[in-house]
Amino acid sequence: MSEIIRLKTPLTDDVIEKLKIGDQVLITGTLYTARDAAHKRLVDLLNNGRELPFDIRGQIIYYVGPAPARPGYVTGPAGPTTSGRMDPYAPRLMEAGMKGMIGKGARSKEVIDAMRKYKCVYFAAIGGAAALIARSIKKVNMIAYEDLGTEAVRRMEVEDFQAIVVNDIYGNDLYQEGMKKYRRNEQRPDFRQDIQDKTG
Amino acid sequence: MRNIHIKDITEAVKNLCMDANYDLPEDVLHAFNRGLEMEESPVGKAVLKALIKNASIAKDEKIPICQDTGFAVFFVDIGQEVHIEGGSLKEAINEGVRQGYKDGYLRKSICDAFTRKNTGDNTPAVINYDIVPGDKLKIICAPKGGGSSNMSRVTMLKPADGIEGIKKYVIQRVLESGSNPCPPVIVGVGIGGTLEMAALIATKALLRPIGIVNQDPVLKEIEEDILRKINDLGMGPEGFGGRFYAMAVHIEKFQCHIASLPVAANISCHASRHKEIIL
Numbered sequence: 357m358s359e360i361i362r363l364k365t366p367l368t369d370d371v372i373e374k375l376k377i378g379d380q381v382l383i384t385g386t387l388y389t390a391r392d393a394a395h396k397r398l399v400d401l402l403n404n405g406r407e408l409p410f411d412i413r414g415q416i417i418y419y420v421g422p423a424p425a426r427p428g429y430v431t432g433p434a435g436p437t438t439s440g441r442m443d444p445y446a447p448r449l450m451e452a453g454m455k456g457m458i459g460k461g462a463r464s465k466e467v468i469d470a471m472r473k474y475k476c477v478y479f480a481a482i483g484g485a486a487a488l489i490a491r492s493i494k495k496v497n498m499i500a501y502e503d504l505g506t507e508a509v510r511r512m513e514v515e516d517f518q519a520i521v522v523n524d525i526y527g528n529d530l531y532q533e534g535m536k537k538y539r540r541n542e543q544r545p546d547f548r549q550d551i552q553d554k555t556g
Numbered sequence: 557m558r559n560i561h562i563k564d565i566t567e568a569v570k571n572l573c574m575d576a577n578y579d580l581p582e583d584v585l586h587a588f589n590r591g592l593e594m595e596e597s598p599v600g601k602a603v604l605k606a607l608i609k610n611a612s613i614a615k616d617e618k619i620p621i622c623q624d625t626g627f628a629v630f631f632v633d634i635g636q637e638v639h640i641e642g643g644s645l646k647e648a649i650n651e652g653v654r655q656g657y658k659d660g661y662l663r664k665s666i667c668d669a670f671t672r673k674n675t676g677d678n679t680p681a682v683i684n685y686d687i688v689p690g691d692k693l694k695i696i697c698a699p700k701g702g703g704s705s706n707m708s709r710v711t712m713l714k715p716a717d718g719i720e721g722i723k724k725y726v727i728q729r730v731l732e733s734g735s736n737p738c739p740p741v742i743v744g745v746g747i748g749g750t751l752e753m754a755a756l757i758a759t760k761a762l763l764r765p766i767g768i769v770n771q772d773p774v775l776k777e778i779e780e781d782i783l784r785k786i787n788d789l790g791m792g793p794e795g796f797g798g799r800f801y802a803m804a805v806h807i808e809k810f811q812c813h814i815a816s817l818p819v820a821a822n823i824s825c826h827a828s829r830h831k832e833i834i835l
Binding site for chain 1 (some may be wrong): 596597599602603606607609610613614617618619620621622623624625661662663664665672674702703706734735736738788789790791792794795796797798799825826827
């Protein structure tokens, strides 16, 4: 197992080029949150030649819809949501300069191809470890689309946010490689083809 | 007849919603620890340790285990000698959900199917009623997250597909789910009945505590075989590769129409939450 790598945002190409699938990272800096509804609005802005509500160049988008914060807390529990739902929008944001995505679950071939093209990396956070993850979130500011409630775009200042590289810029996929390494069933159907059907 | 006032039902439901979301059942925690022993992947072990720590933070601080505090799903067994007084039972349960999700700082995740506008209070709940003998009212609250629900399916197999066909279907469904439903998962399988009955018993199967063996020896054997084959796929915790993808496979069976073999697979994430109360 590799050593834990400390990353600071914004991400630069020379840092991204060194990241490989299975690398465990601790991210310190800024994350922007967005889910399906916010992605649709962000991509609509870009397609209409308008500016985004934040400078996306070098930034990481975290696919999350936090629970409400109890009084005295910066945020409620905030674990990753299923990334596949953002697949239709992710390449357009990479084109605009996004350098990282955090979520859970496999990405489409189109997204993985775009990651190679635009040098963007995909990390998974531990799905469902939301109370634990919230401890690494130190500050949260509303940036845009407050009407979307939990789905609004927020700026999160994080310290040692724990994640793992699932797709690097070389086309590798931890979900596939990890499974290959530990599988005992040789009669396994083709995983890549199957997951294209996912809806989550 | 025994009278139960809706005020008591609302209060009970409010507390169930909060407790279910803060407090992971002991059997699931035991399963995490058992998984830690059998897991071969270092990353898989790290994930399980994080999940154990996460559950402990949630319980101690009374915050949700997961930000997705789910669709509020209820199983209500109404004793036939119970009389509900003071108003509508359905409204009493929905009011309990409203209060529990507001006061408990739980996420409101329910929206209109077309406009996607959030209802703002996590209602309406999904309520399954059953009339049973006796003078008690039993309410089970089992919040269901979106990520794992999206991976669940129901299908109508051919009777000729038989037990092998059922196994193949369930294993394929799990394989296609990958990391999406936040493994280690519990796979609830409903076999037989109608389309809706298969889905319902698959959901009920998720309520059986892990470690309680199926009373039907045939089903027990099928459960063990599917579980072994799922974990042999090597997907592991969170799908990062490893031994411990599924904590358990639970099957419920119902009689079939002579022409049909319905099968439902309802996958639960590792935050397999449910709490019950008997009034």
